[in-house]
Amino acid sequence: MKKTFAKLCIVGTLALAPALLTAQPTPGNNSNGNAVGGNPIGGGAAPAGSGIALLLGLAAAYGGKKVYDTQKTLLG
Numbered sequence: 001m002k003k004t005f006a007k008l009c010i011v012g013t014l015a016l017a018p019a020l021l022t023a024q025p026t027p028g029n030n031s032n033g034n035a036v037g038g039n040p041i042g043g044g045a046a047p048a049g050s051g052i053a054l055l056l057g058l059a060a061a062y063g064g065k066k067v068y069d070t071q072k073t074l075l076g
Helices: 002-020 048-075
Strands: none
Touching: none
């Protein structure tokens, strides 16, 4: 019981630490809460769509190679 409670305390502390230990204001705000003028931080929207398609394509190719290698091993 003590080990389980100790593990639960450690996991809880690690889960809550990022929320409690913020050193900077939220993006786009000054430290007093007022909004910062100008362009968005990072220059706007990131082109995430093409990156996700590339990642899915590479994952499909890797999976296909694994299936091919497994069939090759089992049949020959």
